Amino acid sequence: METFELRYFLSVAKHENIHRASEKLHVSPGSLSKAITRIEGELGIKLFNREGRNIRLTDQGRYLQLRASQIVQLEEATKAEIRGHQNRLHVVMSGPEIFLSRFGLSVTQELKKIYPNSLVEYHSCDEKKALNEVGIGDAHLAIVASETPSHLTSKVLNKIHFKTVVGEGHPLYPLAIAKKSIGIKNVLQYPFVSPTIPFLGGVGLKQSLDGWRDDQFPRKVEYLTSSLKLLENILCAGKAIAYLPDYFANTLKVAPLKVSGCPYSCVQTIRLVARNPKEISWIYDFFR
Secondary structure, eight states, X not given: OOHHHHXXXXXXXXXXXXXXXXXXXXXXXXXXXXXXXXXXXXXXXXXXXXXXTEEEEOHHHHHHHHHHHHHHHHHHHHHHHHHGGGSXXXXXEEEOHHHIIIIIHHHHHHHHHHOTTOEEEEEEOOHHHHHHHHHHTSOSXXXXXXXXXXXXXXXXXXXXXXXXXXXXXXTTHHHHHTTXXXXXXXXXXXXXXXXXXXXXXXXXXXXXXXXXXXXXXXXXXEEEESOHHHHHXXXXXXXXXXXXXXXXXXXXXXXXXEEXXXXXXXXXXXXXXXXXXXXXXXXHTTTO
């Protein structure tokens, strides 16, 4: 089997649909089908089962997906090592958008110091999907705050602390600017804005999606949103309080509240994750 056929197979496996893979690769569906048929004939196995309009990998197909991604990444790494900084790497990085925006760009800057011509593709997704993409080879790197599975390698990038913050129009804003202490009971009298999906990254088991301990200090949540931008707008308009990671809060026109009487806080450990980084030199550079 040829490397290009493995690339075709990987794209079909990723999208679980030949037509979507065809659009992504700019290759005709017939060419993809022929490549899959050739691989199946050479290996004497069935790679996919058809389910309605989509297809699903068989057990043998999942195994080949893992091996094929290793072969393709090894080919790319070999070219990079031989051509040096002139090589154009195509790097795929996965994780929550908020992590990619803050930490992914820093990783990209370090990469481009060595490989300035590199193309970096960011996959914005939840942490579970990001780790899975690295595991099966759909992504080279992931940035997450959750625990890393044993078959993957991780490196700590940073430790993040969350802050209780308010916007300029909020009644508590003058106290925040004056850095005066305010009791937790008083804070809880005001409405909060909170996410409905984990776009701030992984938090503790007893914590709400934004890291707050509602089991101990239940809030009056009047705004729920699946959009980070909408949360930002509600907060900055002074409509509600938010509990946010410090690096993100520092980019907004908000002020942190000095809250007393609450012994809990959310701390995230941000990790860079890869699969077998020692096998690919440019990835290993980040883990030394």
